[in-house]
Amino acid sequence: MPALKLSYDYLPFHLQQCFSYCALFPEDYEFHSNELIHLWIGLGIINSSDQNKRIEDVGLSYLDDLLNHGFFKKNERDGGYPYYVLHDLLHELALKVSSYECLSIYSHNVRSINIPPSVRHLSVIVDDRDVEDRVTYEDYKRDICALTKN
Known part of the structure; x- marks a missing residue:
């Protein structure tokens, strides 16, 4: 857990916020990108300073960043529909960092x-x-x- 917490601490603040709200979902929950992005938009943690970029595209780039940092695992259903999952230890970390x-x-x-x-x-x-x-x-x-x- 300390190594995971250290990885979390080195994330940019906006990604820390996005990750921490994943604690609201049950363990082993299968996230769909739109579901996560719309949650983040609703919470007001996605900001689009670029007028040419849709806020959903900014959210998708946040999700890609979290995926690239190893905070999510991407899987695909039959038919090629992607979904994302948090490892159990990462879900535990999300619970810890968002506990207040x-x-x-x-x-x-x-x-x-x-x-x-x-x-x-x-x-x-x-x-x-x-x-x-x-x-x-x-x-x-x-x-x-x-x-x-x-």
Whole structure:
């Protein structure tokens, strides 16, 4: 982990921001380029100072930079559709570097989570088993409502 953190520390600030927000997704999540780029645009971390370049193209160059620095692995589905994946250790690094601002919680432990006041971005990852029938869905819904009371 210290070597990975050192690699992260040497990234330009805009790439550090882009990488850290990947902590909002579950481990082994398969990112599509548009999904990531639109997240970054929505968060306001992509700036296009070049009037001739679309903001999506700037985002794609950020993604390529992270890929070239080894922060993402690029794979292809049948038919040639590319997707990107974070290695488990890199996902752990993203969780660590974004811990003051981002929090990702899993539905099975939603009751035991204390959300720090510094958290600005929350991701709730729902397991299909938690919403498979009406009873488990109602239990899950009650747990989610309890989050607002913390």
